[in-house]
Amino acid sequence: MRRYLAVGLDCYLCLVTCGLLARPHVDTAGVSEIVGLLLGPTLAFSFLNQVVLTAIAGGGAGKLIMGIRVIRLPDAGRPGSWQLVRRWLYGLCRLPLQPWYALRSFLAGPGVLPLSAFWSSGYDDPVGLRQVRHSDLTTHRSAAADHR
Template structure:
């Protein structure tokens, strides 16, 4: 027999505020970690004085690569192990399969990460600029939920 997962009745759709908080925490963590990695690479000495070469392509390339890597690690590897990203854990949310509320599968998490990455880069700025009321939907057969109040 397979492992039993909680019934969908034990989970509810979280408020838009909780979802936004979790996205904001994940985004800020990724951006700050990427920038920190870029700054570490960009520290050099000029005449014996430490300086940050902020105009260096290496600095910005490292920042972008580190940010993307951390984002993947947070949204795929951490979520595969804990069923939530850092932001979702802080907001009290978790990721479950839409079909049976079981834990997410690796390929579902990769698909969800790619969808979210595309959403943040391409669609979110358009919706913000157009002041539309479209919200990001769950993707790849996964849902974001919170434990139902009993």
């Protein structure tokens, strides 16, 4: 549940920030200009939040608020820049289409593809990263230091 709230916070902060940036220009712009005014800052803010802030602080704004950190598997270290960029692109391209794939599979009837083929368990990550609670991460790190 905490992970979903973090994603919701990330989306909310991104859209509110971009809306506030585009608000002064909406009255004088056409429809195509409004789309550009919203799409450009949304992608830029998303990149800054999901890649740059995660590389610096261990998580995006929503994850930091909810006490979640993004780690690299199997050593629980900080993720690399390329891993974060690939994860961001994966989130932009595949994740928004999951409800559509699930609905299409459901409407096609049984025997086509199970819903689990499209809905991830929440722990799967194509680039080898995982989201964990900050308290669990500090406990793990202290236990690993004591074990050495």
